[in-house]
Amino acid sequence: MDHPPVEKPPPSRLKVTLTVLFHSACAIWSTILSKSALNGVDAPVTLLALQTTIQVILLTTIGTFTGWIKLSRPASAWWSLLPLTIARLVGILAKTYCLASVNASVYQIARGLLLPITLLLSLLVLKPRPYYPPLSLAGCAMVMGGFGAGMAADYTQMLTSGKGVLLGVGSSFTTAVESVVVKRFLGKSGEGMWQMVWMSNCMAVLFYLPLLPLSGELATTADIFLGRSQEAGGRQFLATAMLTGVSAFLLTIATFMQIEVTSPTTHMIVTAARGVAQSSLAIVVLGEVLTTDRVGSMALILGGSALYGWAKDRHAQSKQSPKGNYLPLTNTEPKDDSENKESR
Known part of the structure; x- marks a missing residue:
């Protein structure tokens, strides 16, 4: 006789908070090192x-x-994780190419469509289908406005190329796909989190073997390792790449941990919120320029993300029965676990 699967208790607020802080610190460190x-x-x-x-x-x-x-x-087992590997590989490639084409201080603005794309994909893929209150959709519209205004201003002032704008849109889409795919695999795969990370990274290394010559970087890579690089930053690139490997290792673990204890949309909101600290470090460490347009765009994106999160949390609170009221048992509806999880 088959027994129904035992549901895991929801993670504590302390665990969620510590996981989010750990992920944000790893992400900022990894971005700054990679851009350097x-x-x-x-x-x-x-x-x-x-x-x-x-x-x-x-x-x-x-x-x-x-x-x-x-x-x-x-x-x-390896074959079953191939979709996850491809989603993560495409996501990290798009993010890195986007980072190479724009300033680190404007990186989060370039990827400002992450919220609306994540919402759309969650509606299409996740079960049960999430509900978005009208006020949360207004927050989504603010985020889209921040992206549009920031990219238009940067492009007009020739601070960001058209390639950077397109890569930002592509990176938003692939990151949203990665977040939703990881969430689904964590819930259905028989492999543990560490096993999934290790197996997907092993397969990703094999994908990089043909990607190096296809990208036209094979000669550059050989010159760096053989000490023939004429680039002034050749040695620095190699040393920094080693450090980014450690930071990427921590970030990969942190990403899986955060998606496991939060929803894809919460994961995305945290990604947008850490943009302020990341932009500040890019200005201080990398000497990048912060314009008024970028500040305004970042404010719209962060404000819209905060409004979205607040609206979702308020909706989840309204679904719960108010304390002190006695309701007939026949009118009592079960709590929607997806809404409670989505509000974290």
Whole structure:
């Protein structure tokens, strides 16, 4: 006789808070380091190949020692994680190419369509289908306005190229897909979180082998490793790439942890909110310029994200029965777990 699966209790607020803070710190550190490396040598695929290789080494060492990773898995297990691997690979490629084409201080503005795209994909993919109150849709509209105004101002002032704008849109879409796909795999895959991260990164390394020559970076990569690079930042690129490998390792773990304890939309809101700290560090560390238009756009994006989150939380609170009121048992409706989870 089959027993129904036991539902996991929702994570505590402390766990959610600590996970979100850990993810934000890793993401900001990784972005600043990656942009510093790309400022020296424009080789995004080489940077990602090095990052992923270091991640595999760290994951294998730590996972084998702790017993969290099994090195021998059946072919069916690897094949089942192929969609997850491709979604994550395309997502990180789009983010890195976008970062290479825009300033780190405007990176979050360029990816400002992450909220509306995530909402749309969640409606199409996730079950049960989430509900969005009208006020949350107004917040979404603010975010879209911030993206449009910021990108238009940067493009007009020739601070960001058309390529950077397109890559920002593409990066928003692929990151939204990655978030939703990871959420679905965490709920249905029989593999643990560490096992999924390790297996997807191992497969990603194999994908980088043909991507290096296809991207035209193979000669640049060889010159860097053989010490023939004429680039002034060749050695710095290699050293920084090693550091980004460690930061990417921490960020990968943090991303899976955050998506596991939050909803895709909450994950996206945190991604937008950390843009303020990231922009500030880019100005201080990388010497980038902060314009009034960028400040206004960032304010619209953050304000819209906050309005969306507040509206969703208010809707979830209204779904619960008010304390002190006695309702007939026949009129009592069960709580919607998806709404409660979405409000975190």
